[in-house]
Amino acid sequence: MAASSEYRPLSDKSLMVDYLKSTPALSSKLKDQFDDLDVREVGDGNLNYVYIVVGPSGSFVIKQAIPYVRCMGESWPMTKERAYFEVLALKEHGHLCPDHVPEVYHFDRTMSLIGMRYLEPPHIILRKGLIAGIEYPLLAEHMSEYMAQTLFRTSLLSHSTTDHKRAVAEFCGNVELCRLTEQVVFSDPYKVSEYNHWTTPYLDSDAKAVREDNFLKLEVAELKSMFCERAQALIHGDLHTGSVMVTQDSTQVIDPEFAFYGPMGFDIGAYIGNLILAFFSQDGHAKEGNDRKVYKEWILRTIGETWNLFQIKFVALWNKHKEGSGEAYLPAIYNNNEVLQLVQKKYMNDLFRDSLGFGSAKMIRRIVGVAHVEDFESIKDASKRADCERRALNFAKMLMKERRKFQSIDEVVLAIREVQ
Incomplete structure (x- = not known):
């Protein structure tokens, strides 16, 4: 320094x-x-x-x-x-x-x-690559590895409670960035705010519907509480497709200025939610000779592979380090395969549904909140853009309210297909 x-x-x-x-x-x-x-x-x-x-x-x-x-x-x-x-x-x-x-x-x-380090060309922001319709064959492998390593190894599955509380205390100072997230993700889209905007007049009634949806408000309140109260792991805090730089064989995660000890599902959900936004934007980027249907299928495969690989890698780390310093599940108590598998199944199911909830919240804020995404904003025809955004918004609202019914990422992908 x-x-x-x-x-x-x-x-x-x-x-x-x-x-x-x-x-x-x-x-x-x-x-x-x-x-x-x-x-x-x-x-x-x-x-x-x-x-x-x-x-x-x-x-x-x-x-x-x-x-x-x-x-x-x-x-x-x-x-x-x-x-x-x-x-x-x-x-x-x-x-x-x-x-x-x-x-x-x-x-x-x-x-x-x-x-x-300067990530030299041909590295580009992942969001720009998704807009351009570029496939990245190693993306799911790399992002699942990044999330599994950083989330598992900064959690109580790896930390002692003493080390964990010390680390949590260090990052508690990042309060203003957390408050910014609380405002723009969990509050502003659900009320009248000077910072909100959307594709008007096409989405005026859709934005109003978000502000008047009582069941949606109940769900986002639960997610906000989890975001504010649950110091589960050191999360990136803003893990969207604009925070990842890629080539065909390199994936680099940048810009963790929102980092703090929070719920793991916020990172996983933010990333997957942004892939879903990219999927719904594709019809707005289609043109004669390239209807983007093949590319949309690649995005859906990537969504599925990202969660499935993450789950495999996360549980593998857990099994490898089950006798280590982590104090969440002491080996003297969780001392046989049956109980360990029960714990792991519940943990991953809960994390999956947390991720779906946070992902849907991130999608909603990008359509009717303060800061939008280039995936949609670069669609010049406002009517076409609004059609893409509406499908994404309706899916996100459903996902937030019904996330507990989904048993697998394959079911989520199927639900996306049904509303495209």
């Missing part, structure tokens, strides 16, 4: 280059060659500034948090301390799953600045 004396945004190239020259951990990556440095700002505009720095002898990414929500301006203050929790999560998840988390080179807490 560098010891900068005060915070300042590195808002132009000259300031950035001066900072890099004074920071050995970064200048050494460039071999102190600054003459032909390419510095480009590539942030999505929601929260942070993100710069790609490429020189003749090296490259990296600089991410700097600013003290407000970037897409809303200074009227919505936001702690820049989120960068501290992001780097903690990157390092912990990178230690647990190094193949799928980029390496951190440098952190400056005063500047709220992280320097990390």
Whole structure:
């Protein structure tokens, strides 16, 4: 960590280059060659500034948090301390799953600045690949591995209660990012809010129906309570298809600034929910000669494979470490295969339904809440976009209210097919 004396945004190239020259951990990556440095700002505009720095002898990414929500301006203050929790999560998840988390080179807490590996082309944001209709044959394998390793190994299935409480306490400081999630995922879509928007006028009645659905409100209240109260594992906290970078043989998870100890199903559900959104958007991207039907089938297979592989890997880790330091199920009590299998079956069933609930909540907020997804927003025909969004919204509402009836991911996939 560098010891900068005060915070300042590195808002132009000259300031950035001066900072890099004074920071050995970064200048050494460039071999102190600054003459032909390419510095480009590539942030999505929601929260942070993100710069790609490429020189003749090296490259990296600089991410700097600013003290407000970037897409809303200074009227919505936001702690820049989120960068501290992001780097903690990157390092912990990178230690647990190094193949799928980029390496951190440098952190400056005063500047709220992280320097990390540049995921060079052909890496692209997964969401953009899904919009383009690109298949990624290893995606389910890689994402199931990332989720199984990071969630199992930061839970009480792996931790002692002492270590777990210490870790929970460390991340409790990320309260503002948690409150932002509480607001935009579990509150705003279900009431009149100045931040909500949708494809008007086509979805006006649909948005109103969400705000007037009493059974939906009961379900989202239960999910919000779980999100706020259940310190189950170190979750990414914002694991959508815009937080994953991919090639045909590489999958890298980025941007865990919302990380804290929360319910595992929030990560699993957010990711699968975003794949479902991508599925429902495909008709809006279809064109003559490519109706996207084959690609939609690939997305459905990927959804199914992701959960099934995750479940296999998670239980395998549990079996491998059942005599380890984890104190959730002490081996002196859960000391035979029959009782262990009963516990595992209940645990995974509960986690599956938690994931469906959180996934549906994430889908709803992306259609009638504050921040939407490019999958839909890039459909230029508003009427066609609204048709895609309505099918996704209706599915999400059903999934939230009826999630307990689903016994497997195959049943969920079948239900998606029935409403497409």
